[in-house]
Amino acid sequence: MPREWTLDDFELAKPLGKGMFGQVYLMRERQSGYIVALKVILKSELLKYKMEHQLRREIDIQSNLKHKNILRLDTFFHDKTRIYLVLEYAPQGELYKKLKQMNQFPEWQASKYIYELASALAYLHRKHIIHRDIKPENLLLGIHGELKISDFGWSVHAPSSRRTTICGTLDYLAPEMVEGKDHSSPVDLWSLGVLCYEFLVGTPPFEVLDEDVQKTYDKIAKVDLFIPKHVSEEAKDLIRKLLRYLPDQRLALERVLLHPWITRYNGRTT
Numbered sequence: 619m620p621r622e623w624t625l626d627d628f629e630l631a632k633p634l635g636k637g638m639f640g641q642v643y644l645m646r647e648r649q650s651g652y653i654v655a656l657k658v659i660l661k662s663e664l665l666k667y668k669m670e671h672q673l674r675r676e677i678d679i680q681s682n683l684k685h686k687n688i689l690r691l692d693t694f695f696h697d698k699t700r701i702y703l704v705l706e707y708a709p710q711g712e713l714y715k716k717l718k719q720m721n722q723f724p725e726w727q728a729s730k731y732i733y734e735l736a737s738a739l740a741y742l743h744r745k746h747i748i749h750r751d752i753k754p755e756n757l758l759l760g761i762h763g764e765l766k767i768s769d770f771g772w773s774v775h776a777p778s779s780r781r782t783t784i785c786g787t788l789d790y791l792a793p794e795m796v797e798g799k800d801h802s803s804p805v806d807l808w809s810l811g812v813l814c815y816e817f818l819v820g821t822p823p824f825e826v827l828d829e830d831v832q833k834t835y836d837k838i839a840k841v842d843l844f845i846p847k848h849v850s851e852e853a854k855d856l857i858r859k860l861l862r863y864l865p866d867q868r869l870a871l872e873r874v875l876l877h878p879w880i881t882r883y884n885g886r887t888t
């Protein structure tokens with residue numbers, strides 16, 4: 619393990635953005651010139667929201683993952699007041715901003731992102747890890763525009779039962795998560811279906827305009843799904859096979875990667 623890092627090893631290039639906890643900065647490592655994204659989290663914030671266990675899990679999980687569609691966590695260090703995560707820099711930024719700009723993605727682009735997501739999720743599930751928070755805000759784009767899953771703050775080892783209160787949108791959560799039931803890797807299959815819909819339509823399938831949580835939940839529980847007619851039949855087929863109320867009825871990732879809507883645009887991998 620290389621020596622202990624400190625903030626003095628890096629020089630600030632520019633701020634990149636902020637999330638629920640902390641900010642991210644583009645930094646250059648002084649010796650090597652190596653570019654990283656430094657995520658800075660205040661210890662006081664962490665303690666205030668009792669999120670230290672989630673951060674520990676984020677670090678344990680993400681630092682042991684190595685996949686082209688998963689953002690690398692290279693190392694971490696801390697000082698009196700802050701914790702620093704040294705993350706891979708994703709030069710093309712946030713996928714959700716690109717989706718907002720384009721309103722919706724062409725089918726080939728959506729298929730490529732779903733293929734990359736399914737590949738990353740298959741890798742995670744093989745390690746019995748579920749992400750549990752797959753949504754556009756957590757997806758970044760690498761130098762070649764390839765998708766990178768980031769923010770493993772909600773990831774756990776499967777199977778799991780949730781102990782932390784859900785905050786933020788329910789739009790991407792599987793019924794069993796919303797119902798507080800025990801859950802496992804199929805929750806990521808549900809989110810994959812929600813994202814596939816959102817990439818093609820521009821809004822998530824169960825979004826209610828007044829953001830009434832109860833109404834969103836009712837639509838999720840009933841799988842109250844309308845897919846606009848501009849979406850191709852093959853894409854509709856995949857979405858319907860992922861957005862199933864019962865976890866074990868959702869299409870397995872191996873089958874997603876072989877689905878005609880995926881292989882048509884991404885070639886059949888052996």
Ligand SMILES: CC[C@@H](NC(=O)c1cc2[nH]nc(NC(=O)c3ccc(N4CCN(C)CC4)cc3)c2s1)c1ccccc1
Pocket residue numbers: 634635636637638639640641642655657705706707708709710711712755756757758768769
């Ligand atoms: C996903 C949220 C999460 N973010 C990370 O961990 C993040 C980790 C990480 N690595 N690289 C990033 N890249 C950027 O943030 C970025 C943003 C815009 C860019 N462009 C602007 C438009 N232009 C046309 C192209 C370049 C390029 C890179 C981010 S964000 C987070 C969580 C908690 C606290 C802070 C941040």
